[in-house]
Amino acid sequence: xxxxxxxxxxxxxxxxxxxxxxxxxxxxxxxxxxxxxxxxxxxxxxxxxxxxxxxxxxxxxxxxxxxxxxxxxxxxxxxxxxxxxxxxxxxxxxxxxxxxxxxxxxxxxxxxxxxxxxxxxxxxxxxxxxxxxxxxxxxxxxxxxxxxxxxxxxxxxxxxxxxxxxxxxxxxxxxxxxxxxxxxxxxxxxxxxxxxxxxxxxxxxxxxxxxxxxxxxxxxxxxxxxxxxxxxxxxxxxxxxxxxxxxxxxxxxxxxxxxxxxxxxxxxxxxxxxxxxxxxxxxxxxxxxxxxxxxx
Numbered sequence: 001x002x003x004x005x006x007x008x009x010x011x012x013x014x015x016x017x018x019x020x021x022x023x024x025x026x027x028x029x030x031x032x033x034x035x036x037x038x039x040x041x042x043x044x045x046x047x048x049x050x051x052x053x054x055x056x057x058x059x060x061x062x063x064x065x066x067x068x069x070x071x072x073x074x075x076x077x078x079x080x081x082x083x084x085x086x087x088x089x090x091x092x093x094x095x096x097x098x099x100x101x102x103x104x105x106x107x108x109x110x111x112x113x114x115x116x117x118x119x120x121x122x123x124x125x126x127x128x129x130x131x132x133x134x135x136x137x138x139x140x141x142x143x144x145x146x147x148x149x150x151x152x153x154x155x156x157x158x159x160x161x162x163x164x165x166x167x168x169x170x171x172x173x174x175x176x177x178x179x180x181x182x183x184x185x186x187x188x189x190x191x192x193x194x195x196x197x198x199x200x201x202x203x204x205x206x207x208x209x210x211x212x213x214x215x216x217x218x219x220x221x222x223x224x225x226x227x228x229x230x231x232x233x234x235x236x237x238x239x240x241x242x243x244x245x246x247x248x249x250x251x252x253x254x255x256x257x258x259x260x261x262x263x264x265x266x267x268x269x270x271x272x273x274x275x276x277x278x279x280x281x282x283x284x285x286x287x288x289x290x291x292x293x294x295x296x
Contacts, residue, residue: 004034004045007210008165008220011038017198019205022252026054031205033198039216042188044209047162054207060118062098065128072104077236079104081288082151085180085229089150092174094139094167095157097121099129105151106131113146115139140166148176155237156286158217159185159208165220172224178295181226184288186211187233191274191283192245201248202241202285214287226291233284241285242278243271 004013013034021027032045048054063071078101082091091110096102098121099114106112112131116122125133136142140163152171161167171181186202187193188211193200202208212220218228232238247267251260271278278284 006034006036006039006041007043008041008212008216009036009039011036013037013043016042019198019203021054021205022199023201023204023248024054024056024059026056029206033203033205039212039219040188041210041212041216042203043211044206047209048206051162051206055118057120060097060121062120062124068098068100068103068129071100072107075236075240076104078153078155079108081182081235081290082153082180083108085290085292086150089176089179090147091151091153092143092146092149092171094143094152094154094171095160096125096133099125099131101153101155102131103129110151113149115142138163140170143167143170143174146174148174148179150176150179151182152179153182155182155184156186158183159211162209164210164212168220169224172221172226172293175226175293177293179293180229181221181291181293182288183217183291184237184286185217186241187238187282187284187287188213189282190233190245190285191277191280192242192249192285196245196249199249199252201245201252214282214289217289218291221289221291226293228289229292230290231287233282233287234279235288237288238284238286239275239279242275243268245285246271246274 013036016033016035018030035042091105092113093102094115096114102112102114114133117137122133122135134142250263250267
């Protein structure tokens with residue numbers, strides 16, 4: 001154990017393992033991940049100063065509008081989640097990339113703002129998706145320039161943030177009374193993580209900086225005046241990430257495309273076989289938490 005503070009709760013931590021960028025293999029650098037002894041968060045000890053290097057253009061493969069529309073129509077899990085609670089108002093997405101969810105929200109009638117760090121994506125969001133996009137690597141600051149929102153969403157973005165607590169605090173402060181905050185991210189208590197360890201694809205070193213357990217995220221949200229109203233590790237989003245985890249875990253073991261394709265199909269079969277265990281409460285590869293700001 002050392003005094004390296006946790007990125008989420010500032011508690012003491014201990015070394016967990018050394019990982020590499022197995023998903024994209026952009027470099028052969030080693031990354032030290034730690035686990036907090038108080039809240040259980042898994043986090044990257046030294047965030048690379050050149051982190052943008054690990055988000056190359058292919059990470060944001062911008063589609064045609066026809067392709068974007070097809071993707072948006074195929075999987076409506078995210079927008080349907082929002083509409084369980086609110087069907088109109090102002091909506092902010094932090095980290096939309098090229099904007100599948102932002103596009104769905106726009107079509108559903110929400111007034112959509114977006115904060116995105118990639119300039120190419122921002123131009124696409126403005127010119128093609130027709131939403132207001134702010135280009136910034138510091139969403140906790142960018143949000144201050146915006147009016148209040150009824151919905152704020154971070155779909156698998158929280159784990160990428162160098163200053164996650166500051167972003168959560170800023171989002172809670174911006175949220176209108178009665179509004180909802182939705183956060184989805186990899187689940188550090190997943191069955192797959194227990195099996196795969198440092199080779200778990202959802203660790204995604206070094207792009208994923210912190211993975212707080214759901215209970216700790218709930219504590220943080222509570223301190224910001226938000227109440228948990230829904231939590232799941234078994235929605236359609238999580239089930240898709242379960243399948244991806246098994247597939248990518250096998251694919252990462254090989255460099256050649258023929259073997260990767262073989263592992264892709266083998267991983268599909270393996271995910272189907274192990275689905276009953278992945279779908280146990282709290283054991284899915286990702287969780288989605290919905291918080292509400294009380295009306296009074």
